[in-house]
Amino acid sequence: MGENIMVIQLENVCFSYPNGASVLDSLQFKLRRGEKLGLIGPNGSGKTTFLHIIMGLLKPSSGTVRIFGKLVETEKDFRIVRQKVGFLFQNADDQLFSPTVLEDVAFGPLNLGKKPKEAHKMSLKILKDLNLEGFADRLTHKLSGGEKKLVALATVLVMHPEVLLLDEPTTGLDEDTSKRIIHILNSLNISCIIVSHEYDFLARTTDEIYSIQNGIIVYDGVSADLHSHYHRHSAGKAPHDHMGI
């Protein structure tokens, strides 16, 4: 019953930049509770734009955005959305702006109205859950790229989001950090949209993969199928042979 609750629904969403270039063209998208979707697409195809529209950071030129079944339009509507939808930015340096890790992780809970003591406790707990014990007093600008990413993930997860949007979470990370992120994502029981260039990463973290092209989102296939050979299923669901197997 609860499985079919629509978490995010975009209808006929169009978006073009001030210079007139159209990025999204009558895009349709649905995310149900518990679904984990991967989204793949070339540079400049509008993946980030798509996520920013869901978060209310960009306004679509036309079309509607519904989150948890409710139409969201104004900044006020989106403020409520942002308490339930976590967004991991592509560049962790953009996300971590406080001097120390603890202060950065506690920023979200404090904004949600938690008392400093409680925010402090929540932050330490999430750092422990992500195996980042001992990071609390480290300076954010002195962390390595991988550490920054993991801490950025902690700053989002500490707010206990119901949906998680990730923009290129593994870009520029080493194998080890990627594995840790995959492990964390797989242990979470929440809906996700993960934007990535890497089929392999999406295959290991999502159930289904979509691709964005020419301003619309199209279904690519079940992640597990794509996983077995790490390339795009150009034949789609039609029966086909794999040469050499």
Added chain:
Amino acid sequence: MIQESFTAGHTQIHRLDPRLKILFATLYSFIVALSEGFLPLFAALVLSFLLIGLARLNIREVTKRVVLVNGLIVLFWLVLPLTFEGEALFYLGPFAVTREGLNVSARITLKSNAILLVFITLVASTSIATLGYALNRLYIPEKLVYFFILTYRYMFVIEQEYQRLVKAAKIRGFHPGNNLHTYRTYAYLIGMLFVRASARAERVHNAMLCRGFKGKFYCLREFSFSRQDLIWSAFMAIAVIGLAFLEWVKISW
């Protein structure tokens, strides 16, 4: 860029409530800057040395900074005695060296060193992050405090970006010289830095909005005022009053 090389210690001075340190350093600077008598100025310098000793700071690092500031002060010694109007002590060729000029130079030297040492001991021994939150607790306007903290956070990122741009220019054979091409390249470089900084500012703001930022910052840190702090504040109050007293009674030298 900023090494924060004095924050590592664990002396009493390091453990003092940062609010107390800021308050005392500020008050002390005003008293010293306004003092005219040599007695209070020497007393202040002795006090500054005493504090440096108590904080057990790395003497080499302290000396480096003191030398840097005194390099500037040498310029005063070269110019002021010759240009200040007053009673001539002796003559250097056609120039008269005045007593008043020497006095002013000596005062500047004493004042600068006393204030510099106290700031190194008390303010530089506190991490920038802690300073920010202490300023916040001292009711410094929030905007200024966060301007300070965010500047500190992103200075490193902007410096990295600058280094990347410089390297990109270098690997394509750029040699700075005294020509239009060099000036134009640097202008582009700085322009690009501003463009990137403002684009980053927008992304950071977006990231903050996504975590529920409503225009108000909340402070996580609680400062507690301990017994130790109380004893130190008494000592600091006596020091400040003592210096003011020495200046006020004007014991002549």
